[in-house]
Amino acid sequence: MTTADLIGKIIQVVGGIAIFAAVVGLVLFLVDRAPKRGRDFIQLLAFLAPALLLLLAGLIWPAIRTTTLAFFSRTGQWIGFDNFVWAFTQPDALRVLGNTVVWVVLVPTLSTAIGLAYAVFIDKSKGEKFFKALVFMPMAISMVGAGIIWRFVYDFKSQGREQIGLLNAIVVAFGGEPVQWLQTSPLNTLLLIVVLIWIQTGFAMVVLSASIKGIPTEQLEAAQLDGTNAWQRFRNVTLPGIRPALVVVITTISIATLKVFDIVQVMTAGNFETSVVANEMYTQAFRANEPGRGAALAVILFLLVLPIVIYNVRVLRQQREIR
Amino acid sequence: MRSTFTRRLVLPIAIAGVAGLGLTACTGDIAAEDAADVDCAPYEQYGTEFDENEVTMAGTIVDAEADRLIASWADFATCTGIEINYQGSRDFETNIAQLAEGGNAPDIGIVPQPGLVALLAQNGYLRPAAQSVSDNVDKFWSPDWKQYATIDGTFYGAPMLASVKGFIWYSPSEFEEKGYEIPTTLDELMTLTETIAAEGDHLPWCAGVESGGATGWPATDWIEDMVLRLHGPDVYDQWVTHEIPFNDPRIVEAIDAAGEYLKNPEFIDTQSIVSTPFQEGGLPILDGTCSLHHQASFYEVNWGEGVNVAPDGDVYAFLMPPAEAGGDLQVTGGGETVVAFHEGDAIDAVMTHMSSDVFANLRVSEGGTVSANNGVDPENASSPLLQQTIEILQDPNTTFRYDGSDLMPGAVGSNSFWKGMIAWLTGEDSQKVADDIEASWPAA
Numbered sequence: 015m016t017t018a019d020l021i022g023k024i025i026q027v028v029g030g031i032a033i034f035a036a037v038v039g040l041v042l043f044l045v046d047r048a049p050k051r052g053r054d055f056i057q058l059l060a061f062l063a064p065a066l067l068l069l070l071a072g073l074i075w076p077a078i079r080t081t082t083l084a085f086f087s088r089t090g091q092w093i094g095f096d097n098f099v100w101a102f103t104q105p106d107a108l109r110v111l112g113n114t115v116v117w118v119v120l121v122p123t124l125s126t127a128i129g130l131a132y133a134v135f136i137d138k139s140k141g142e143k144f145f146k147a148l149v150f151m152p153m154a155i156s157m158v159g160a161g162i163i164w165r166f167v168y169d170f171k172s173q174g175r176e177q178i179g180l181l182n183a184i185v186v187a188f189g190g191e192p193v194q195w196l197q198t199s200p201l202n203t204l205l206l207i208v209v210l211i212w213i214q215t216g217f218a219m220v221v222l223s224a225s226i227k228g229i230p231t232e233q234l235e236a237a238q239l240d241g242t243n244a245w246q247r248f249r250n251v252t253l254p255g256i257r258p259a260l261v262v263v264i265t266t267i268s269i270a271t272l273k274v275f276d277i278v279q280v281m282t283a284g285n286f287e288t289s290v291v292a293n294e295m296y297t298q299a300f301r302a303n304e305p306g307r308g309a310a311l312a313v314i315l316f317l318l319v320l321p322i323v324i325y326n327v328r329v330l331r332q333q334r335e336i337r
Numbered sequence: 338m339r340s341t342f343t344r345r346l347v348l349p350i351a352i353a354g355v356a357g358l359g360l361t362a363c364t365g366d367i368a369a370e371d372a373a374d375v376d377c378a379p380y381e382q383y384g385t386e387f388d389e390n391e392v393t394m395a396g397t398i399v400d401a402e403a404d405r406l407i408a409s410w411a412d413f414a415t416c417t418g419i420e421i422n423y424q425g426s427r428d429f430e431t432n433i434a435q436l437a438e439g440g441n442a443p444d445i446g447i448v449p450q451p452g453l454v455a456l457l458a459q460n461g462y463l464r465p466a467a468q469s470v471s472d473n474v475d476k477f478w479s480p481d482w483k484q485y486a487t488i489d490g491t492f493y494g495a496p497m498l499a500s501v502k503g504f505i506w507y508s509p510s511e512f513e514e515k516g517y518e519i520p521t522t523l524d525e526l527m528t529l530t531e532t533i534a535a536e537g538d539h540l541p542w543c544a545g546v547e548s549g550g551a552t553g554w555p556a557t558d559w560i561e562d563m564v565l566r567l568h569g570p571d572v573y574d575q576w577v578t579h580e581i582p583f584n585d586p587r588i589v590e591a592i593d594a595a596g597e598y599l600k601n602p603e604f605i606d607t608q609s610i611v612s613t614p615f616q617e618g619g620l621p622i623l624d625g626t627c628s629l630h631h632q633a634s635f636y637e638v639n640w641g642e643g644v645n646v647a648p649d650g651d652v653y654a655f656l657m658p659p660a661e662a663g664g665d666l667q668v669t670g671g672g673e674t675v676v677a678f679h680e681g682d683a684i685d686a687v688m689t690h691m692s693s694d695v696f697a698n699l700r701v702s703e704g705g706t707v708s709a710n711n712g713v714d715p716e717n718a719s720s721p722l723l724q725q726t727i728e729i730l731q732d733p734n735t736t737f738r739y740d741g742s743d744l745m746p747g748a749v750g751s752n753s754f755w756k757g758m759i760a761w762l763t764g765e766d767s768q769k770v771a772d773d774i775e776a777s778w779p780a781a
Contacts, residue, residue, distance in 0.1 A: 194608070285553070
C-alpha cells in the first residue's frame with residue numbers, strides 16, 4: 015500500500031460518512047416537512063424503515079435462504095428431506111444430536127444449581143464482593159480463550175514424558191498413569207461441559223444473588239417467627255421469590271448451550287465423538303462442502319431454540335400481567 | 338466560549354493526527370521498478386497492451402510464502418504493465434465457493450485442492466483455460482497432472498507448486514552408526530523396523546496426527562501410500578473416484594498394511610499418536626527416541642533452527658519404497674491449481690506466464706518449495722531434499738498420484754476419512770472403519 019492508496023482510502027471513508035450523514039439529514043428534513051395529514055404514519059415509517067430493512071437483509075432473508083438450502087444437495091439439486099433423514103439416521107449425526115441433549119440437560123441445571131447455592135451461601139457474608147468476583151471472572155473470558163486454557167489443563171503426554179497438563183500432572187504426582195482426557199469418549203464430552211459450566215456459573219450466581227437481595231426481609235422474618243428452619247425458608251420463601259430470575263437464567267444458559275461452538279471447536283474440533291449441532295453445522299457446511307447438511311442442522315438448531323424463547327417470552331409476559 | 342470551542346476541537350484533531358501518523362507507518366512506499374533494469378526478453382510474447390491491466394488474485398498462500406510468490410512475478414508485472422493484486426487468506430478454501438456465488442470471486446484463484454476445482458467448475462464459476470495455458474501444460478507437465486484440472490473434458494488451469502508425500506524421515510548418522518541400509522522394498526522396510534525394535538533401546542517409529550479440525554489427515558497419507566504401492570495407480574484411481582467402494586477388500590488390505598506399523602505397540606507409541614500435533618510428530622528423531630517418521634517433503638520446515646537437513650546431516654528422508662524391488666517409483670503428492678473466475682486478455686497473460694517454465698524456475702529459486710514443471714532446473718531448489726523432490730517429479734518413470742483425500746468429495750476427504758483414521762488409531766478395526774467411510778460417501 016502506498017501513501018496515495020492510503021489517502022484515497024481515507025477520502026473514501028470520509029466521503030462515505032458524509033454521504034450517510036447527508037441522506038439521514040435529508041430524510042429527517044423531509045419527515046419534518048411531511049404534510050399534516052398522515053404525518054404520524056410517515057414519521058413512523060421513516061424511523062422504522064432502516065431498522066426493518068436491516069432486519070430483513072440480515073435476519074429474515076438469511077433464515078429463509080438457509081431453510082431452502084437445507085432441501086438441496088451439494089450440487090444444487092432438490093433432494094427433499096434427505097438432509098434431515100441423514101441428520102436423524104447416520105450414527106455420526108445421531109451422536110451429535112445425543113451430545114447436544116447431554117449438554118442442554120447438564121449445563122443449565124448444574125450451572126444454575128451451583129450458582130444458586132453459591133449465591134445463597136455467600137449472601138451477606140464477609141467479603142461477599144470478593145467471592146462474587148472470583149466466580150464471575152470466567153464470564154469475562156471469551157469462549158475461545160476458555161477453550162484454550164482448559165485444553166492445557168487436559169493436555170496429555172505419553173507416560174514417562176513431562177506432563178504439561180495440570181490434571182495429568184496431578185494424576186502422575188499421585189502415582190497414576192496419565193489419562194487421554196480429551197480423546198476418551200464419553201468422558202471428554204463431560205469434561206467439555208465442565209468448561210461451559212465454569213463460564214456460566216458466574217452469570218447465574220450474579221443474577222440470582224441480585225434477585226435474592228430483592229426478597230423482602232419481612233417475608234423471611236415472618237417465616238422465621240412461624241418456626242421454619244433454613245431449608246424450609248429457602249424452599250418456600252426464597253425460591254418462589256426468585257422464580258422469574260431463575261427462568262431467565264435457565265433459558266439464557268440453555269440457548270447459550272445449544273449454540274455452543276467455540277469450546278468444542280477449539281478443544282477437540284468435534285473429534286473423538288464430542289461434536290455438537292453448532293459445531294457439526296460448521297464442519298458440514300464449510301469443511302465437508304455439504305452446505306445442505308449444514309443448513310439442515312441449522313434448521314434443527316433453530317427449532318430447538320424456538321420453544322425456549324417462546325417459553326421465556328410467555329413467562330415474562332405473565333409476570334408483567336401479575337404486576 | 339471561545340476556549341471551550343477550541344478545547345472541543347483539539348482532542349479530535351489530535352486523535353486524527355495520531356491515527357494518520359500511525360497509518361502512514363503501514364504504508365510501504367516502493368518506487369516503481371524501472372523497466373529498464375529488468376530483462377524483458379522472456380515476457381515480450383505477452384505484449385504490453387491489455388483491455389484491463391489490473392488482475393486480482395487470491396489463494397491460501399500467506400506470509401513469507403506469499404512474499405516469495407509475489408517476488409516471482411515482479412519482473413513479469415514490470416515488463417507487461419499488468420498489476421497483480423494478490424490477497425492471501427487461510428480461509429480461502431472455505432470462502433471461495435460463497436464468494437464466487439455472490440459474484441465476488443477474484444479474477445484468478447490459486448486453489449489447493451483438485452476436488453475444490455471440480456466443485457467450482459461443476460457449479461459454473463470457472464472459465465476454461467486459454468489455449469496458451471493448455472499448450473504450456475502439455476509441454477511442461479506430465480499428463481497425470483493435466484487430468485487433475487480437466488473436469489468433464491474441459492481444462493481449467495495449470496498446476497503451480499508441488500509437494501511430494503510419502504517421505505520417510507530418518508537420522509543419517511544413526512543409520513551409519515548402526516549399519517542400517519535404506520530399504521528398497523516394503524518388505525525391507527518391515528525388516529528394518531523389526532531390527533530397530535529388536536535392538537530395544539527405543540521404538541522404531543514415531544507419529545502425530547493432531548491438527549485441530551483436520552486431526553487425522555497424516556494417517557490418510559499412510560493409507561494412500563499403501564494403496565498406491567500395493568495395488569498400483571489403476572486401483573488408486575478407482576478408489577478415489579469411487580468406482581470401487583471404500584471398503585473394497587484391497588483397500589482394507591492397505592489399511593491393515595499401514596496398521597502393521599501404526600497400530601503395533603512394539604513399533605510405535607500407539608497411545609500418543611492422536612494427541613501429538615503433527616508438527617511435533619517427527620521431532621523425537623532428533624533426540625534419538627525414534628528412528629523413522631512418515632511425512633511429506635514440507636515437513637522440512639518443522640525441524641527447527643540449526644537442524645541440518647541433508648544426506649549427511651542431522652535428518653534426511655527417503656521415499657517410501659515400492660512393493661517390489663526395482664519397480665517404478667510411485668509417489669503421492671499435492672499442489673495448487675491456478676484457475677480463472679473471469680475472462681480477460683490480462684488474466685490469460687498472467688495464467689500463461691504462471692504455467693511457463695520461466696515462472697516455475699523463478700518461484701523455485703525463491704526457495705522453500707518445488708514445482709512439477711519439467712522445465713525447472715533442479716539446481717535452483719533451495720535444499721538437497723527439494724532438489725531430490727524435483728528429480729523424482731521429473732523422472733519419466735515416476736507415477737504421480739494426487740493426494741487421495743484431496744480428490745474425494747469433501748464429506749469423505751476432509752471429514753469422514755479423517756474421523757475414520759482417528760477411530761482406527763484408537764482401536765477400531767480396519768473393516769469397520771472402511772465400512773463407515775463408505776457409508777458417508779455422498780450420493781452422486
